[in-house]
Amino acid sequence: MPVVVDPDQVKVAELLKALPPGSHAMDTFERLETWLDQRDEEYAVVLGPNLSLDAALTLSDQMRTQRPTIGVVLIRQAVDTDVLTRAMHAGVREVVSDGDMAAIGAALDRAHEVWIALRGSAPAPTLGKVLTVFSPKGGVGKTTVSVNLALALAADASRKVCLVDMDLAFGDVAITLQLFPTHSIEHLIGSESTLDFGLVHSMLTPHESGLMVLAAPSLPDARDRVTGALVTRVIKALQEHFDYIVVDSAPTFDEQTLTALDGTDECVIVATLDVPTLKNVRVALDTLDMLSIALDHRHLLLNRADDQVGLGADKVESILGMEVAARMVTSMEIAAATNAGQPIVVSSPDHESSKVIRALATRLTGEVLDHDASSTAGSRRFRIRR
Structure with missing residues (x-):
């Protein structure tokens, strides 16, 4: 399942509408790390527009090598050449304009396809x-x-x-x-x-x-x-x-x-x-x-x-x-x-x-x-x- 990270709960509620049922949200990177350490089924992390760009790219760069199967989708209020270039170097899978819910959903679908391809197949779920x-x-x-x-x-x-x-x-x-x-x-x-x-x-x-x-x-x-x-x-x-x-x-x-x-x-x-x-x-x-x-x-x-x-x-x-x-x-x-x-x-x-x-x-x-x-x-x- 995807996880969205953003400190603004109103924005989180808006972004969750583009995510599949069962998706989760965190307000800090620290809690995201704790969550991912315990999970094996997360295939995407959506970084909200209220996160600083530097912090978001630092996290993405770390995940690029530590969690390569998880796709990072970066949401920005303004998408320009500088943002795209820096995001590409940090290993961000896709950059999407804030408010484009259809594009967010499509990016998550592609992230899920990549996740399945890298893992070979979706693992059988562990029952609670x-x-x-x-x-x-x-x-x-x-x-x-x-x-x-x-x-x-x-x-x-x-x-x-x-x-x-x-x-x-x-x-x-x-x-x-x-x-x-x-x-x-x-x-x-x-x-x-x-x-x-x-x-x-x-x-x-x-x-x-x-x-x-x-x-x-x-x-x-x-x-x-x-x-x-x-x-x-x-x-x-x-x-x-x-x-x-x-x-x-x-x-x-x-x-x-x-x-x-x-x-x-x-x-x-x-x-x-x-x-x-x-x-x-x-x-x-x-x-x-x-x-x-x-x-x-x-x-x-x-x-x-x-x-x-x-x-x-x-x-x-x-x-x-x-x-x-x-x-x-x-x-x-x-x-x-x-x-x-x-x-x-x-x-x-x-x-x-x-x-x-x-x-x-x-x-x-x-x-x-x-x-x-x-x-x-x-x-x-x-x-x-x-």
């Missing part, structure tokens, strides 16, 4: 990892865990993360992030046979952290019209373009939830320290065993795990027959952060619960998360998306 957060009982903090987990993963600019609200009747992901989506998974109903990433991408809502969100329907009656086949196609399309897909599932074993669970790589099971919840979790685990879902890939998170309630981790492990992977204690700061639209990993990265979430993310992905990146996730936009 699906992380499903599940609980058979509502009110245990499942959405809070899902949102904070996704934000912790998205805090590093080198990761592409999508959060899918699969609680199709009463999903709260959008409101938790204070997003007001214009589209949701409901708008994909009936497109099972024609669905591709471009269509799915048009339904996503961006969060300021760079996290992308596929929201639940606004009304619960749409749930029954979302088929298992649609859930499968949506998740597969997202896997081809995102590193991690975090699924906030419904607290029930309906068709959509079972479909999402069946395709999950790692499953986080959220429980609280009360007997009714633990009973439901025990039944749910037996059901997952019977269906052979996420065997050896389940992780138990105890939420509101306070010692005063009379049930400890040892007792829970004996009841459920699985180890406790993470514990989060009751905290008013978590609720306050959620109500403010700044979940705890963003608003208070040093909070104990934030550390628990990052440790859980490391357990699920094998990647150690950057604490410094998490601490600034709420104050800047890591990736600007179409």
Whole structure:
């Protein structure tokens, strides 16, 4: 996919219209370097008109030898002989006048052809990892865990993360992030046979952290019209373009939830320290065993795990027959952060619960998360998306 670099977000939004769905944007060369170090499918870098010409040509000259398969497309407000000559010497693939969207699109098409020719053929895409957060009982903090987990993963600019609200009747992901989506998974109903990433991408809502969100329907009656086949196609399309897909599932074993669970790589099971919840979790685990879902890939998170309630981790492990992977204690700061639209990993990265979430993310992905990146996730936009 192409990447556009320009410090002006208005210009970025304009340029992204000429780029294919799934393209990304950076506002600095440093973040571009971080991004390219982690990616293998980028075939073009579009350098916007608000970058200094000297800096743009220096970058292009470096990429000419270090990343020869990636084509550099330079956008300039004025294209003259001097600019063309210097660009040619720096290894710029094409120079295009600012505002000529058709020329930008054509330049990217040619860059993609060269990329395929130099590599021999387009490599098979590496599928992203699906992380499903599940609980058979509502009110245990499942959405809070899902949102904070996704934000912790998205805090590093080198990761592409999508959060899918699969609680199709009463999903709260959008409101938790204070997003007001214009589209949701409901708008994909009936497109099972024609669905591709471009269509799915048009339904996503961006969060300021760079996290992308596929929201639940606004009304619960749409749930029954979302088929298992649609859930499968949506998740597969997202896997081809995102590193991690975090699924906030419904607290029930309906068709959509079972479909999402069946395709999950790692499953986080959220429980609280009360007997009714633990009973439901025990039944749910037996059901997952019977269906052979996420065997050896389940992780138990105890939420509101306070010692005063009379049930400890040892007792829970004996009841459920699985180890406790993470514990989060009751905290008013978590609720306050959620109500403010700044979940705890963003608003208070040093909070104990934030550390628990990052440790859980490391357990699920094998990647150690950057604490410094998490601490600034709420104050800047890591990736600007179409």
